[in-house]
Amino acid sequence: MGKRLRALLVVALVALTTGATPxxxxxxxxxxxxxxxxxxxxxxxxxxxxxxxxxxxGQLREPVLNHVTYEDLxxxxxxxxxxxxxxxxxxxxxxxxxxxxxxxxxxxxxQQIRVMNLSFSGFYGGVDTGFRFTLxxxxxxxxxxxxxxTAGTSAERAMKRALHSGDAGTLEYYSTTAGPFLGWAYFPxxxxxxxxxxxxxxxxxxxxxxxxxxKDRYDLGFTAVHEAGHWxxxxxxxxxxxxxxxxxxxxxxxxxxxxxxxxxxxxxxTCPREPGFDPIHNYMDYSYDQCYEELTAGQTARAxxxxxxxxx
Numbered sequence: 397m398g399k400r401l402r403a404l405l406v407v408a409l410v411a412l413t414t415g416a417t418p419x420x421x422x423x424x425x426x427x428x429x430x431x432x433x434x435x436x437x438x439x440x441x442x443x444x445x446x447x448x449x450x451x452x453x454g455q456l457r458e459p460v461l462n463h464v465t466y467e468d469l470x471x472x473x474x475x476x477x478x479x480x481x482x483x484x485x486x487x488x489x490x491x492x493x494x495x496x497x498x499x500x501x502x503x504x505x506x507q508q509i510r511v512m513n514l515s516f517s518g519f520y521g522g523v524d525t526g527f528r529f530t531l532x533x534x535x536x537x538x539x540x541x542x543x544x545x546t547a548g549t550s551a552e553r554a555m556k557r558a559l560h561s562g563d564a565g566t567l568e569y570y571s572t573t574a575g576p577f578l579g580w581a582y583f584p585x586x587x588x589x590x591x592x593x594x595x596x597x598x599x600x601x602x603x604x605x606x607x608x609x610x611k612d613r614y615d616l617g618f619t620a621v622h623e624a625g626h627w628x629x630x631x632x633x634x635x636x637x638x639x640x641x642x643x644x645x646x647x648x649x650x651x652x653x654x655x656x657x658x659x660x661x662x663x664x665x666t667c668p669r670e671p672g673f674d675p676i677h678n679y680m681d682y683s684y685d686q687c688y689e690e691l692t693a694g695q696t697a698r699a700x701x702x703x704x705x706x707x708x
Contacts (some may be wrong), residue, residue, distance in 0.1 A: 435442040457578045457682055460658060463548040464593065467585035469629065469702055477700025480708075487533040490559045491600075492572045502573055504565035505534060511617035515679065515691075516613050520680075522690025525699060527628070529567065535559055546575025547597070560592045566708045567627060568595030569620070573604070576601055578619050584706035594598040596623035602606045616685035625680050628700030630695050633674075633681045638667035645694035648675050658687030 416516050427681070456619035487509060493499035509531050518524040545551035561567050564584070574580070581596040602619035609615075631643035634651040641651050649672025655664060664674040673680055677689045690701075 398704040410594035443607065451665045453463065458580050459547040459575070459577050461547055461580060462585060464582065464590045467587070467706075469585070469698075469705060473701050473705040475697075475701065477600055477697060477702070479703045480503060480504075480526065480700050480704060482526045482528060483700075484635050485527060485529050485565065487529050487564065487567045487569055488535070488562050489531060489535045489569045490555075490571065491534065491536045492542045492559075492570060493536070493538055493599065494543040494593075494671075495538060497668040498543060498573060499536065499602060500606060502534070502599050504603055504606055505571075507703045508617050508620060511604055515618065515688075516624075518690070520592040520689040522541075523693050523696055525691055525696040527699070527703075529624075532566075533561075543572050544575060545572065546577065547580050552591070556592050556595070560595065564591070564594065567624065570595060570597040571600045573601075574596060574599040578614060583626060584626075584629050584702045594627075596620065596627055598623055603644075612686070613684050616688075617620065618679060618688045619691040621679050621688070625691070625695070625699070628699035630680050630691075630699055630705075633678050638670060643680070643693065644696055647694040648678060648680075649673060651675060651681070655687070656682070 423644055426574060464700045489505050489509075491498070491505075503537050509529050512529045515519060516525045516527045516529070535554075539555070541551045542555040555570065555572075556568070559570070561570055577599070579596060579598040579602070582590075586594055601609045602614045602617070604617040605615055607615070631645075632654065633642040633643055633648045634654045637652045639649045642648070649669035649675045650667035652666030655674060655676045659676055662673065662676055664676060665672075666674055675692075676687055678685050678695075679688050679691055680695070681688075
């Protein structure tokens with residue numbers, strides 16, 4: 397029947413929803429609640445979650461990641477990413493399955509990396525971020541507990557302690573069932589004690605046409621693009637709702653709530669006092685995969701600054 401709850405409110409969404417102001421250079425790490433204003437709802441029972449916080453079908457998308465802290469991007473790092481040219485990100489792809497369930501093929505993995513490269517190169521729309529992904533290794537592990545693990549649990553910690561093998565500039569991609577969610581990711585700036593948690597966890601059924609579970613919703617491989625955006629330091633476009641700081645990016649219009657589905661006319665405006673319609677085509681919203689097509693120049697600049705400060 398598929399998942400009862402699914403989450404792209406990643407954390408990241410984890411992660412990307414803090415709205416914290418940049419820390420000063422040399423300051424102590426700041427507490428990052430890694431949740432948007434709405435993602436705190438992820439801890440509620442399905443019947444208690446307002447419809448605006450759900451994806452179509454009553455699915456949450458990402459968990460709240462309040463068990464770690466991050467060092468925020470210091471003011472001195474803003475703009476330093478301009479010097480970067482194209483950046484190749486090595487990907488270690490960890491396939492975790494339950495007696496064959498979720499044991500995606502090598503072709504599936506190749507296709508997922510291709511989707512990520514097309515997305516970050518601006519092939520579907522938006523700008524070319526200059527980031528490219530290259531597969532450098534694949535592991536395969538039959539472990540039911542890890543396969544079903546959710547964020548912040550002993551199973552997640554055990555899985556990542558065992559499989560994490562790269563440095564801060566290596567994208568650790570964990571293909572599991574992502575617990576009850578679609579996925580989650582950790583922002584850059586994890587302290588040394590939590591560095592092994594770094595990476596993205598993605599529901600294997602959200603990869604390109606691997607399953608019928610998310611048919612016509614989340615089946616084009618863009619969940620991984622969304623989570624990789626968090627890994628680069630990008631917030632949700634609806635972070636902070638209609639406040640002035642929002643997602644800390646100037647060229648994404650203010651957005652009061654996450655998008656559900658893929659609105660046909662594209663004229664959603666949940667912050668009518670601010671210019672621009674909701675960025676429903678942005679990978680950092682919660683739209684259906686068929687709606688996604690872009691990252692902006694502002695998001696690219698922010699990702700490059702985070703890369704230069706924490707991952708280069």
